[in-house]
Amino acid sequence: MRDVQSRDVTSFITLLTDYGLEDGFVAACHGVIAGIAPEARVIDVCHLVPPGDVRRGAAILSQTIPYLPAGVHIGAVDPGAGTSRRAVAVTAGARVFVGPDNGLLSWAVRAAGGAAAAYEIRDEAHFLRPVSPTFPGRDVFAPVAARLALGLDPAELGPQVPLDRLVTLPEPTSLMRDGAVEGEVVSVDRFGNTQLSIAVGDLRALGVRVGDNLGVWMGRRQLTLPYRETFAAVPPGELVAFADSAGLIAIGVNCGDAAQRLGLPPGAHVRVSPSR
Structure with a gap:
């Protein structure tokens, strides 16, 4: 070559x-x-x-x-x-x-x-x-x-x-449907931030901007999370959604561990929509 x-x-x-x-x-x-x-x-x-x-x-x-x-x-x-x-x-x-x-x-x-x-x-x-x-x-x-x-x-x-x-892993996917975007947990980092397959552009297409709130469905659970630039934009111990360094939406806890709090393993289904 x-x-x-x-x-x-x-x-x-x-x-x-x-x-x-x-x-x-x-x-x-x-x-x-x-x-x-x-x-x-x-x-x-x-x-x-x-x-x-x-x-x-x-x-x-x-x-x-x-x-x-x-x-x-x-x-x-x-x-x-x-x-x-x-x-x-x-x-x-x-x-x-x-x-x-x-x-x-x-x-x-x-x-x-x-x-x-x-x-x-x-x-x-x-x-x-x-x-x-x-x-x-x-x-x-x-x-x-x-x-x-x-x-x-x-x-x-x-x-x-x-x-x-060649053996390939299924690619993480996201799907726009009924005013929401559906995705999955891609990975969890050492800080406990839970990375989703949902990109910043997916939220932008729904009209969501930084400063808005998100409705997040995880199985039978539903949460309303603030969408901010960084986890430090919320008080310590609070959950927050933010765009991570890979351009994907992640859920974190300021000074805490979102993965431990939410119990979402890689591959878990997540649905996100604007919270009006």
Whole structure:
């Protein structure tokens, strides 16, 4: 691939995992990359994805990718490690995404303009040896990413995978209906802010502006929430709806935890309308 081969040793590699920070797992991945491509710059996207939470990892990566430089992007949230699930490298423009074929990469690939090609990572000549079945991030994804950053053609990693055979997560959706917009909980961040699939433009289309109130239906519950620029615009302990940094509507609590208060898991249905 020409866009990959044109990179040099100043390429960027980004790393998103659920490895946490209590152990040496992240450092081991950094060390493997440094041993192969010592001048590549590594950006840590996140290592506190809840263990095995592919959807949360996908949300973080997809919402961060517009602000990351072109390069190689490792995703290692991999509850199927050691099973028959594929490891893949997916090209999208000037980016290559490396990780398990479990949907983790799918939203970020779409955010990067869509997949151009995908390859199963199978050639063990590019792996760290021996390969631990429980740590592909260190032994497979990290060394492969480092070699891609040095110019390795992704086609050399293994057979091409038809794009329609890649595992994808269902995209969060929103639907305008009967003077309201219906969506779902996309993710919950470490502050307890509950991010919805409802965009700022959806509320604008309903005639809602900052300063108005929203009617929010969550199953059998109905709330009236102030729609403000930030959670700090309401008194401590109060619920508030606001536009988050991804341009999506979120529900938060000033100095509190909205997820804990509301008990809304990712995927939960939410309906929002103007509250007159």
